[in-house]
Amino acid sequence: MDLNTITAVSRPQTRSELPVWTPGDAWLAGGTWLFSEPQIHLTRLIDLADLKWPALTITDSHLSIAATCTISQLDAFTCPPDWLAAPLISQCCRAFLASFKIWKTATVGGNLCMSLPAGPMISLTSALDGICTIWKAGGGEQRMPVADFVTGNQRNRLSPGDLLRQIDIPLPPLKRRSAFRQISLAPVGRSAALLIGSLDGNGALKLTVTASTVRPIQISFPGPTDASTLRTAISEEIPDDLYYTDIHGKPLWRKHMTLRLAEEIRAELLGATPS
Numbered sequence: 001m002d003l004n005t006i007t008a009v010s011r012p013q014t015r016s017e018l019p020v021w022t023p024g025d026a027w028l029a030g031g032t033w034l035f036s037e038p039q040i041h042l043t044r045l046i047d048l049a050d051l052k053w054p055a056l057t058i059t060d061s062h063l064s065i066a067a068t069c070t071i072s073q074l075d076a077f078t079c080p081p082d083w084l085a086a087p088l089i090s091q092c093c094r095a096f097l098a099s100f101k102i103w104k105t106a107t108v109g110g111n112l113c114m115s116l117p118a119g120p121m122i123s124l125t126s127a128l129d130g131i132c133t134i135w136k137a138g139g140g141e142q143r144m145p146v147a148d149f150v151t152g153n154q155r156n157r158l159s160p161g162d163l164l165r166q167i168d169i170p171l172p173p174l175k176r177r178s179a180f181r182q183i184s185l186a187p188v189g190r191s192a193a194l195l196i197g198s199l200d201g202n203g204a205l206k207l208t209v210t211a212s213t214v215r216p217i218q219i220s221f222p223g224p225t226d227a228s229t230l231r232t233a234i235s236e237e238i239p240d241d242l243y244y245t246d247i248h249g250k251p252l253w254r255k256h257m258t259l260r261l262a263e264e265i266r267a268e269l270l271g272a273t274p275s
Contacts, residue, residue: 001035008044012051019046021137021161029068030107033114053166063169065125067109071096074108085178088124088196092180095120097188109164112149115156117244118191118211122150126216127196127208128173137161147208147216153244155215176200179268181261182211185248192249193257197265205269207262209234212254213242227275230266231259 009028012018019025024043028034034045053066055073058080065074075093079086095118096102111121112132124130130146137159146167150156158164176198183193193212199205203224209217219237221229238258243251267274 001037003035003039003042003045005040005043006045010044010046011049012046014051015135018135018163019044023160025161027113027163030070030105030110032102032106033110048163062171063174065108065130065167065169067107067112067164067166069108070104071098071106071108071121072100072103075103079174083174085128085174085176085198088127088178088180091182092120092124092194095123095182095191095194097184097190108167112146112167113156113158113164115150115152115154117153117214118194118248119150120191120194122146122216123191123194123196123208123210125167125169126150126210126218127178127198127206128169130167130169132167133165134158135163135165137163141165147218150215152214172200173198177269179265181264183257183261190248193254193261195258195261195265197262197269199269205266207234207265209238209258209262212244212249212258213238214244215242217242224270225266227263227266227272230262234259234262 010019024041026034026042026045028045028047048068053068055066055069056077057064071093075090108121111119126146132144132146132149134142136142144157179197181195182191184191191211194210196208197205205221205225207219217238219233240251243254245251263274266272
């Protein structure tokens with residue numbers, strides 16, 4: 001869609017060239033949502049393409065995902081063989097149920113910044129204990145877990161002019177055994193519940209609940225847990241008002257599916273029979 005209120009496009013090549021943020025500005029990365037509907041409140045786009053951030057970088061301690069990394073770049077990434085959680089990348093990329101055009105354009109950072117409950121990059125990076133690096137509008141940086149970055153439906157901790165720079169995934173979560181569950185009301189519908197579980201070498205279980213809730217919820221257990229304990233923990237950690245409602249699923253059904261999928265994950269990771 002043409003954005004006919006735009007009067008200027010800035011193309012900075014370094015952080016020092018980022019313009020002073022003013023009302024009417026918007027960051028442009030993939031633009032798949034930006035150009036999908038009228039944006040009559042906008043007058044200037046700040047194009048991030050010329051910053052040329054490396055899409056994916058492995059260090060001794062983490063995997064760094066640039067905010068401008070596209071879904072197709074992430075999906076095509078070849079992970080080291082000891083990254084047992086690597087299948088989550090492909091599973092979450094496919095939770096978009098989007099065309100190849102979207103895959104080649106939409107970005108990981110854009111998905112986080114839209115902060116929709118069903119954002120699968122939120123699911124992936126929060127489940128892998130991702131840490132956001134934010135370039136503050138006034139200078140400096142702020143780091144916070146992805147699970148804390150998203151605060152609600154289309155709400156997050158960015159202030160006007162803040163820019164999500166990257167998401168760092170520590171290596172230990174990438175080496176955990178994992179289990180993925182996702183459900184939609186329709187075969188090609190938006191996720192109504194997307195849960196990811198992981199099990200570390202000491203038997204600690206972590207469950208990340210997304211899509212069914214307005215923000216990511218993480219529940220940890222220090223060791224193997226039974227079905228009753230899991231169900232009680234979910235009921236205590238996720239009050240009814242945190243379950244999301246829209247045409248893709250009502251809260252009561254989302255709650256039911258969250259409990260069911262969580263038990264399937266527990267059983268898969270612990271080798272138990274689902275209760």
